[in-house]
Amino acid sequence: MTDVRQIRVIGVGVGGPGQLTLDAVAALKELDVVLVADKGEGLAQLVDARRALLETHRPAPGGGTAVRVVQVPDPRRGPDPQETASYLEGVRSWHEARVDAYAATLDSLEPHLVVGFLVWGDPALYDSILRVVRALGERTPVAVRTVPGVTALSALAAAHDEVLHAIGEPVHVTTGRRLVREWRPGLGTVVVMLDGQLRCRDLLAARPETADLELLWGACLGLPQQRLARGRLGDVLDDVAAARAQLREEHGWVMDVYALRPAPARSAAPPAAPASTTGEVAP
Structure with missing residues (x-):
């Protein structure tokens, strides 16, 4: 009889250990091994953040975690071309390379071990791991259970x-x-989401009327280095860009998300707030 690999895909929110749902915590307790993408130097904190989640919810008696963490070198992605067809082909090639890397790692693990993937945010929203796991299932029998997580939007x-x-x-x-x-x-x-270039600057240049949109921005949400800003797009964009650059310089990476919306229809709109160094939002 062929062994069926048990896999848990667990949404863990956007950074803080307190963002895990009770279902996610229960799923963590089923794991023997967690596979983490190793994205190279400068992004080690992404691995460390996952270790912190495990140390909080699956601590070992003597410290550390009771779950084995296996880092899998993440294949490099090429630059994002403007042409949609080229972009999709590049992403598919990257996914195939990830499947190869994870398949090789799974082959090295005992078949009875329950393997987990800890997904930033929610596995269903702008994350590729469910597609990767589905492709793994075409190579070897797997039983997958997915646990949703707190999204960057929420x-x-x-x-x-x-x-x-x-x-x-x-x-x-x-x-x-x-x-x-x-x-x-x-x-x-x-x-x-997934805006490493802060393309709202391009939008502002192309459509000057968008200067009056309200911007709600957050970076590294739930982590100690969280930064927030809000206000009229034309007023706060430079502050956001500077805060984003500072986070990248200090930590080697930054994950952010923002919302653009029509300016609030109220008599006294909130004043433009510069990017906060404390994570607080101006009233």
């Missing part, structure tokens, strides 16, 4: 004590590379 809204959408209005979720060509009045709140 963490951003909570950090700013805000509802993302106006009453009865939509929320449009997209990526930085699609923002300029997709934005239009009437989309409602636009949440932008």
